[in-house]
Amino acid sequence: MKFRKIAALTAALMCVCSAAGCGGSSKNDSAVTTVKKVAVDDTDLIEDIPEDADHEILWMGTYDLNPKEGQDKSxxxxxxxxxxxxxxxxxxxxxxxxxxxxxxIMSKKDVPDIFKYEWLAFPCQVVKDMYQPVDSIVDFDSDLWKDTKDSADQFVLNGEHYVAPISFSVGTLMMYDYSVIENEGLDDPYELYQNGEWNWDTWYDMMNTFCSNATDGQTRYGINGWFQTQLIQQTGKTMINYDKETNTFVSNLSDPDIERAENLLYDIGKKGFVDTDWKGNANNALKDGNTLFYCMGTWAMTGNNGPKEGDDWRVVPIPSDPNTDEKYMTSDMLAYMWVKGSTKSEAVKTWYECCRIANTDATYRENGKEKFLNANPAWTEDMYQVFLDASSTEYKQVFDYGYGISGTLSDDNSNEDGNSITRKLYEFTNKTDDSGHQYTWSELRETYSATVDTELKAINEAIKTYISKQGN
Structure with missing residues (x-):
């Protein structure tokens, strides 16, 4: 069964308020946008929560899982x-x-039952005893969950699973204005993608031509947004590897494929193809026609952030590495961690199952598609299909544990400059620092490799301690 995640797109639409962007509107705003509701049939594949069990779960997060006024329920x-x-x-x-x-968790007061999986969850927060294993409420050999077992096995400590993957989706897409492509006489990236020709080489040539065609006084860019991590991971390689047999994390900074990708990022940065300013969404990035591609998650391309009536915008996945025949995609995994201290096992189990079936059953996937297209009428079915295809099991989903090791290595908020070391390793060959210096990969690797080794040593020791406390 292919995993084709509807929830990321519908979650993106659920985050869109009647004002521009998320979180900006209130009931006092002038209007509430109401979308057409889509009927969802019940299923007998999931049992009701037992009458004697707690039926309400507490969700701690930055957004509400319940629908806002005027929105359709997921x-x-x-x-x-x-x-x-x-x-x-x-x-x-x-x-x-x-x-x-x-x-x-520490106070044992108002402990949430579920918390969204994020990179720091594993292994960093697991070894801090913030979550509990899910094996007692998830049967990975059952029909509903068996297709997730290989991925779930990547998040095992001491023989127990801490993550129950709901679904996987492509982390970012590249959006572009087809009228700009047509006016410049460039090949349509979507057609190149359909023909298996959308790779680093065709992407580079397209940006080079577009930027070279700038008229006097005009500044053009090939791309804006977040794409560096995804581009490097098209090689199938990551900065940190995990040996689950020994519960050990090791550095992969000397990998030649990573170096090759980093050199490409350095090159397009040096040539001025990259607009490093934060635009916020596709509308801001593409509105003047001076930027060829905008790369970001679907949240920045949907609702008020996305195309409007009359726009002919299209999307493609990150261009592939021409040196490999494998299809790789930087993955956003949807999962909800079971928080340590939660006792509502029956309700959490049912929530997991409802989320899982909503993202795998053909009928519910079609419900999700209809909900999305109702709320985003300027998105075509072809655009939606690109997202589904890039999120499917035709692609090997890539995770980098470097984002889950420690505050220093993995958490932007824990670093004074707002960039974790893993982020720097992926992105800083493509940017300049405050003094205008752009790092080569050799410089970047030399600058941070010792810190990476130190952080990996610390987490490996923490894992040993954690396992020993479990009685082994």
Whole structure:
């Protein structure tokens, strides 16, 4: 069965308020945008929550899983409500979410039942005893979960699974204005993608031509947004590797494929192809026609952030590495961690199952598609299909544990300059520092390799201690 994640797109649309972007509107705003509701049938593949069990789970997060006024309810929430479940929302802001979670666990007061999986969850927060294993509520040999077992096995400590993957989706897409492509006489990236010719070489040539065609006084860019990590991972390689047999993390900074990708990023940065300013969304990046591609998650391309009536915008995945025949994609994994201290096993189990079936059953996937296209009428079915295809098991989903090791290595908020070392390793050959210096990969690797080794040694020791406390 292919994993084709509807939830990332529908979550993106659920985050879109009647004002521009997320979180900006209130009930006092002039209007509430109402989208056409899509009926969702119940399923007998999931049992009701037992009458004598707690039916309400507490969700701590930066957004509400329940629909806002005027929005359609998600498929998974509809199913969960049908099974007797409710979700209570505990709101936190992004910069404080981990501290708030840790404080709740320590105080044993208002402990959330579920918390969104993020990179720091494994192994960093697992060894801090913030989550509990899911094996007692998830049967990875069952029909519903068996296709996730290989991925779930990547998040095992001491023989126990800490993550139950709901689904996988491509982390970013490249959006472009087809009218600009046509006016410049360039090949359509979507057609190149359809023909298996969308790779680093064709992408580079296209940006080079576009930027070279700038008229006097005009500044053009090939790309804006977040694409560096995804480009490097098209090689199938990551900065940090994990040996699950020995529960050990090791550095992979000397890999020649990573160096080759980093050199490409350095080159396009040096040539001025990259607009490093933060634009916020596709509308801002593409509106003047001076930037060829905008790369970001779907949240920045949907709702008020996306195309409007009359726009002929299109999307393609990250261009592939021409040196490999494998299809790789930097993956966003949807999962909900079971928080340490939660006792609502039946309700959490049912929530997991509702989310899982909403993202795998053909009928519910079609419900999700209809909900999305109703809310984003300027997105074509071809655009939607690109997202689905790039999120499918035709692609090998790539995770880098470097984002889950420690605050220094993995957490932007823990670093004074707002960039974790793993982020720097992926992105800084493509940028200049405050003095205008652009790092080569050799310089970047030499600057941070010792710190990487130190952080890996610390997490490996923490894992040994954690396992020993489990009685082994």
């Amino acid at each position: 498929v998974e929430m509809t199913l969960f409500n049908n099974k007797g479940g409710k979700v209570k929302y505990s709101q936190v802001i992004d910069s404080e979410k981990f501290d708030k979670l840790a404080a709740a």
